[in-house]
Amino acid sequence: MTTTNPNLEWLLENLVESTPGANHALVLSRDGLKLCHTRALGIDRADQLAAIAAGVQALSQSASVEFGDGTGGVRQSMTEFHGGVLFIVEAGEGAHLAVLASEDADVGLIGHKMDELVEQIGAFLTSPPRHPRHSQPA
Amino acid sequence: MEGLKIVVVGGFGVGKTTMVRSVSEIRPLNTEETMTQAGLGIDNTGGVADKTTTTVAFDFGRISLSEQLVLYLFGAPGQERFWFLWDRLFAGTLGAVVLVDTRRLEDSWYAIDRLEHHGTPFIVARNNFPGAQHGLEEVRDALTLSPDVPLIDCDARSRESAKNVLITLVNHLYALSSARETAS
Ligand SMILES: Nc1nc2c(ncn2[C@@H]2O[C@H](COP(=O)(O)OP(=O)(O)OP(=O)(O)O)[C@@H](O)[C@H]2O)c(=O)[nH]1
Ligand SMILES: [Mg+2]
Numbered sequence: 596m597t598t599t600n601p602n603l604e605w606l607l608e609n610l611v612e613s614t615p616g617a618n619h620a621l622v623l624s625r626d627g628l629k630l631c632h633t634r635a636l637g638i639d640r641a642d643q644l645a646a647i648a649a650g651v652q653a654l655s656q657s658a659s660v661e662f663g664d665g666t667g668g669v670r671q672s673m674t675e676f677h678g679g680v681l682f683i684v685e686a687g688e689g690a691h692l693a694v695l696a697s698e699d700a701d702v703g704l705i706g707h708k709m710d711e712l713v714e715q716i717g718a719f720l721t722s723p724p725r726h727p728r729h730s731q732p733a
Numbered sequence: 734m735e736g737l738k739i740v741v742v743g744g745f746g747v748g749k750t751t752m753v754r755s756v757s758e759i760r761p762l763n764t765e766e767t768m769t770q771a772g773l774g775i776d777n778t779g780g781v782a783d784k785t786t787t788t789v790a791f792d793f794g795r796i797s798l799s800e801q802l803v804l805y806l807f808g809a810p811g812q813e814r815f816w817f818l819w820d821r822l823f824a825g826t827l828g829a830v831v832l833v834d835t836r837r838l839e840d841s842w843y844a845i846d847r848l849e850h851h852g853t854p855f856i857v858a859r860n861n862f863p864g865a866q867h868g869l870e871e872v873r874d875a876l877t878l879s880p881d882v883p884l885i886d887c888d889a890r891s892r893e894s895a896k897n898v899l900i901t902l903v904n905h906l907y908a909l910s911s912a913r914e915t916a917s
Contacts, residue, residue, distance in 0.1 A: 625766040625789070626771065629771075643817075646789075649789040650810075653790045657764060723769060724768070725773060726785050
């Protein structure tokens with residue numbers, strides 16, 4: 596998508612700069628496409644991360660539906676691997692926020708900063724449905 | 734009891750999720766997401782204009798064909814950005830169904846290519862969307878399928894039809910393995 600919003604980009608850069616251990620941030624649509632990201636991530640890796648993060652969140656969502664208490668939703672997905680940690684939270688409608696951090700990052704702090712950002716500007720972190728919702732007879 | 738891992742592959746929007754859902758006897762894994770405006774110009778829904786969601790990880794379902802035979806069904810995601818998942822899904826897979834939409838046959842080449850590369854036996858099922866005009870033999874030619882790859886018609890929305898596709902695949906797998914036994 597080309598509607599990359601410079602203000603959002605700036606907020607993501609700011610998130611990464613102000614959070615020790617955070618290296619990259621990306622807002623993606625739930626169907627796996629990048630919406631905006633920090634510059635250093637680069638376009639190719641942003642595309643990859645968007646697809647991966649959408650898949651992770653969809654599987655986490657299914658775990659929540661099958662094994663959660665029924666209130667639904669995914670608070671956060673966290674994947675630790677050698678060389679880094681990937682965090683993903685739900686953002687505004689139709690979007691997720693992903694952060695890549697160093698192995699030794701403060702997990703609690705990163706989660707907190709991500710929630711804070713979503714709280715502030717979640718309304719702008721959206722990717723609306725492509726088709727107007729089919730009106731279902733009630 | 735025998736469990737077989739089967740994948741359902743094919744291009745974007747050919748009906749993979751529909752097929753896994755229509756046959757599964759357990760609640761199918763749901764990794765559908767609403768297609769958003771971010772995908773305009775990327776996800777081409779030509780032919781399936783009423784499609785509103787797409788698979789962003791994979792489908793999973795299960796069907797018992799008999800008391801002895803259980804199929805574990807994995808449906809692949811169709812869009813190119815998720816193809817990195819395919820090689821993982823193919824690991825340990827005994828057979829595959831390639832679903833094709835004859836209005837967009839070229840979308841199935843990648844699937845057939847990958848399966849041949851992995852040496853995974855497969856059958857091809859033509860999902861009967863309205864307006865499909867080609868005969869099955871034309872489909873075989875267009876896909877340059879070898880004569881021993883079964884090619885059948887189906888309606889992915891119908892449980893019976895989808896089940897018939899899976900039975901055809903299982904029979905094909907047995908035929909291949911007994912041919913191998915007689916050869917050795
Ligand atoms: N007419 C007709 N429509 C079908 C048939 N099978 C599926 N559909 C419709 O075609 C669309 C695509 O189906 P999906 O099952 O989502 O396709 P998919 O291959 O899983 O798609 P991706 O995961 O996005 O690649 C949906 O809108 C279905 O309702 C069929 O046999 N006939
Ligand atoms: Mg699907």
